[in-house]
Every structure is written in C-alpha cells, then in structure tokens.
Amino acid sequence: MAQWLIQNGHLIDPANGLDDVLDIRIVDGNVAAVGKSLTAEASDEIVNASGLIVSPGFIDIHCHLREPGQEAKEDLVTGTASAAAGGFTTILTMANTRPVIDQAIIVAGMKYKIQTDAVVRVEITGAVTKGLEGKELAEIGDMAQAGVRAFSDDGFYVNDGRLMRAALEYASMFNLPVISHSEDCCLVADGVMHEGCVSAKLGLKGRPAEAENIAVSRELMLAEMTGGHVHIAHVSSKGAVDLIRAAKAKGIKVTAEVTPHHLCLVDKTIESFDSAFKVNPPLRTNEHIVALLEGLNDGTLDAIATDHAPHAYEEKDCEFNDAPCGFAGFETAFSVLHSRFVKTGEWSVQKLIQKMTAGPAAAFDWQDRGHLSVGGLADLVLIDPNKAWVVDPQKLLTRGKSCPFAGMEMTGQVVRTMVNGKWVYQDGKITRK
Ligand SMILES: [Zn+2]
Known part of the structure; x- marks a missing residue:
C-alpha cells in the first residue's frame, strides 16, 4: 500500500484541537504522523497541499x-x-x-x-x-x-x-x-x-x-x-x-x-x-x-x-x-x-x-471517525477554499440531476478525498489509488 506524505496543508482537526500548517504521513491506511516539517522517507509519495485545507x-x-x-x-x-x-x-x-x-x-x-x-x-x-x-x-x-x-x-x-x-x-x-x-x-x-x-x-x-x-x-x-x-x-x-x-x-x-x-x-x-x-x-x-x-x-x-x-x-x-x-x-x-x-x-x-x-x-459515538489522530483511520479530504465553481447538475457524479443549487456560484471545493489511505477522488474523477 502506498505511503503518503501530505505537506504544508492547513490542517484543521477540530476533534484534536488542531488548526495549523502541518504535514501528515499516511502508512497502511492509518495516520502515522502529524507534525511540522516531517522529514520525507524514501517510500513516501509526496502531495503538496500548500494553500489547501486538510480535514478529516x-x-x-x-x-x-x-x-x-x-x-x-x-x-x-x-x-x-x-x-x-x-x-x-x-x-x-x-x-x-x-x-x-x-x-x-x-x-x-x-x-x-x-x-x-x-x-x-x-x-x-x-x-x-x-x-x-x-x-x-x-x-x-x-x-x-x-x-x-x-x-x-x-x-x-x-x-x-x-x-x-x-x-x-x-x-x-x-x-x-x-x-x-x-x-x-x-x-x-x-x-x-x-x-x-x-x-x-x-x-x-x-x-x-x-x-x-x-x-x-x-x-x-x-x-x-x-x-x-x-x-x-x-x-x-x-x-x-x-x-x-x-x-x-x-x-x-x-x-x-x-x-x-x-x-x-x-x-x-x-x-x-x-x-x-x-x-x-x-x-x-x-x-x-x-x-x-x-x-x-x-x-x-x-x-x-x-x-x-x-x-x-x-x-x-x-x-x-x-x-x-x-x-x-x-x-x-x-x-x-x-x-x-x-x-x-x-x-x-x-x-x-x-x-x-x-x-x-x-x-452517534463513532469514535474511530471524524478525526486525524495518529494511529487512526486515514480518511481525509483536501479542500481548496478559494476555488470558484458554478453548480452544473449535469457535471455532478450523482445520478440525481435535480438540484436546488443549480446555477449558483460557489467558492471552495473538495479537490481530493482519501479513504483508508487510498485516494478515491481526485481532480473531478473517481480513482482507486
Ligand atoms: Zn426524512
């Protein structure tokens, strides 16, 4: 399984009281480390998250x-x-x-x-x-x-x-x-x-x-x-x-x-x-x-x-x-x-x-979810808080194209989603990496 080092993102993890520019390392589907300027390991694949929010x-x-x-x-x-x-x-x-x-x-x-x-x-x-x-x-x-x-x-x-x-x-x-x-x-x-x-x-x-x-x-x-x-x-x-x-x-x-x-x-x-x-x-x-x-x-x-x-x-x-x-x-x-x-x-x-x-x-007392604690599940998202986009229901991945926000201008969008240490969504597409 790939090992990821997500660098320089604005990590916001309310459950752990974290709100700072931090790196996060993902190993085998779990959060292995969170900290300032983590040293890259040979097997790390690096993701530059500067300018992005990293959230559970x-x-x-x-x-x-x-x-x-x-x-x-x-x-x-x-x-x-x-x-x-x-x-x-x-x-x-x-x-x-x-x-x-x-x-x-x-x-x-x-x-x-x-x-x-x-x-x-x-x-x-x-x-x-x-x-x-x-x-x-x-x-x-x-x-x-x-x-x-x-x-x-x-x-x-x-x-x-x-x-x-x-x-x-x-x-x-x-x-x-x-x-x-x-x-x-x-x-x-x-x-x-x-x-x-x-x-x-x-x-x-x-x-x-x-x-x-x-x-x-x-x-x-x-x-x-x-x-x-x-x-x-x-x-x-x-x-x-x-x-x-x-x-x-x-x-x-x-x-x-x-x-x-x-x-x-x-x-x-x-x-x-x-x-x-x-x-x-x-x-x-x-x-x-x-x-x-x-x-x-x-x-x-x-x-x-x-x-x-x-x-x-x-x-x-x-x-x-x-x-x-x-x-x-x-x-x-x-x-x-x-x-x-x-x-x-x-x-x-x-x-x-x-x-x-x-x-x-x-x-719902789901203690293993909703946070980025070291040792916990590597479920996270990268968000571009400044990304401007307009809701076009035809471009949504859902089959339900009826949407009350159709045509509205938005600021801020999820750009990448990781589940269990794998990127499942990236650049508008589903991935299974
Ligand atoms: Zn209902």
Whole structure:
C-alpha cells in the first residue's frame, strides 16, 4: 500500500484541537504522523497541499443511496462516487429502499454489495417497522447483530407511539440511535410546502411547522421515558430547535442534525414552481433559519447532514404537486455552506468542518471517525477554499440531476478525498489509488 506524505496543508482537526500548517504521513491506511516539517522517507509519495485545507473526511449521517431496488435514481457506485466528490468518507444510508432494509438478510446483502461497489465507507440504517408501514416492529435485534448503525423509518413518522417506544427500548439494548423523521402525518396530510404566506399566495397545500414541533415533542418524551437515544433528522423549525435545546438541558438522550438546504433556502423560492425545491420537511422562512443557526451555534444541533435524496430527472420534471421530495446533496453540501457562511465571515471554517466531522461522529459515538489522530483511520479530504465553481447538475457524479443549487456560484471545493489511505477522488474523477 502506498505511503503518503501530505505537506504544508492547513490542517484543521477540530476533534484534536488542531488548526495549523502541518504535514501528515499516511502508512497502511492509518495516520502515522502529524507534525511540522516531517522529514520525507524514501517510500513516501509526496502531495503538496500548500494553500489547501486538510480535514478529516466528512461524515454524513443521513442519505439515500436507493439501492436495492431503485437504481434508476442512484446506486452504490454512483452514490458513493458522489459522496467521495463531496468529501464524505463515511455515509449512513437510509432504509427506504425496495425491498425495505427491515431484515438481517437484506443487511447482509447490502454489506456484500458495499464491499464490491462502494468507494467510501457506507453504514446501514435498518427500518423501525416492517416495510416502513408503521404497523409491526422490524427485526431490530437481528439487524443490530448484522451490523446496522441506527434504525429509522425516514421518509415517514412512526405514527404509533407504542411502536416508537418499543423501538427506543430495543435499540438502546444495542446502544444504537433511533432516527426520527419528525412530522405529524395527519397535520401535514398532503401538504407540499411550508404552510405560510407563500403557500397561501401560491394556492399550494401547506405543511405547518407545528407538525414538526408536535412530532419532536413526542419523541423527546419517549426518549426520556425509555432512556433510549433519539436522533431528530433534518430539523427545520424554530419550535423543534427550542424543544431539543430544553430536552438536552434536562439530560434527555437526544441528538439532532440540520441540512444545508434548510440553512440556506426559504419557501419563497417555490414561487418559481420549480420542483427542485420540493423537500420534506419543507423549506421554511427566515425566522426558522435564524433559529437553526442559533441551534448550530449553541450545540443544540450536533451535525450537518445532507439528506442526499436523488431522483431520476424525469421524475422531478413535472408539476410541483406531483413531484417526489428531495434532491442530491453530497457534492454541494460543503461548498454551499462555505460560500454562504464562511466566505461571508459569519462562521469560521473550523466550525463548518466540526459540524461535518467531529459533530456527527460524536452524535452517534463513532469514535474511530471524524478525526486525524495518529494511529487512526486515514480518511481525509483536501479542500481548496478559494476555488470558484458554478453548480452544473449535469457535471455532478450523482445520478440525481435535480438540484436546488443549480446555477449558483460557489467558492471552495473538495479537490481530493482519501479513504483508508487510498485516494478515491481526485481532480473531478473517481480513482482507486
Ligand atoms: Zn426524512
């Protein structure tokens, strides 16, 4: 296996408190040394990273790879290529595939396919209920033993509180989180966007923020009751942030994530009736964004997650009401947030990197990920913080070409990604060196 010496990069490793121009040596898939002006060894292949940021590989705790069953939207090859291009070295894929990942045998099949097809580390979420139907608990214990890292019916709220209670109790026996897509099904009904002035003006059915707040409230109470770990996916409402903050203060075992699109886009964009902006929970208003930003700042929100949810272009190319929800997110996540918050001086780049590395690793207690400790895994990215580029969905590696950031000018991009000591992405292409 090649031995690498990455020289003169601006190494930012929030978990280890590192923020300096440093060299890093990679040997046999592990970090062998980190320090000032390391002496090159004969077997080192040198990478000059001057002017670049060296960061631990990003961790995405919420994505959809569509395999098995919906490979027209994405599969493990295109999905993990897209993740690598976005700088993600570990991703957690959701269970809403066809068939649903609700049995140990399907987890085993996925693990086999991951070994052959994936260029980044893929962790698996098992369903909470069989077929995501919300009626009967899935094989929680068997799937835990088969190696899933979380449980979720994401895409749906587990409407039956008794089942959610059982899932939290059962998952806690394996120290695994239950991830909640928190929107009260009856309140959102067939709403297609945030309920407010814009939905009223456009005559589109709304999904009120209260649907999220109510759903989150129940999850927090059940987490308190059971002692289980609930993770709130894609938090988008002010009320949810307030509730999670209060629950954390009480010592309830809750963690939470927020997406780039909920931080950067508002419901008003839907005035274009462009289905690229259709997502659940919906894009809301500035008032909610302010609360999400406060939540990120004070640690109420632990991580940034993409909710990468690709669809075939023709599926999204229809009337707003009929379009499926979600869009690709891996390849824009870092650049969107870097352009919107770091370049404008609102956030430090360290903060952004923390929320994409150490933050998600800590939320799910993945102690071997999200840092560049000596002896640890060599999962890292090189970032050019000044690289200007424009989002052209046709050039993205994902199969999901619908993207709400299409045409936007970005500053900052991942230029190289290393997984387990091998470069898997470099200069716009997947490599396996
Ligand atoms: Zn969801």
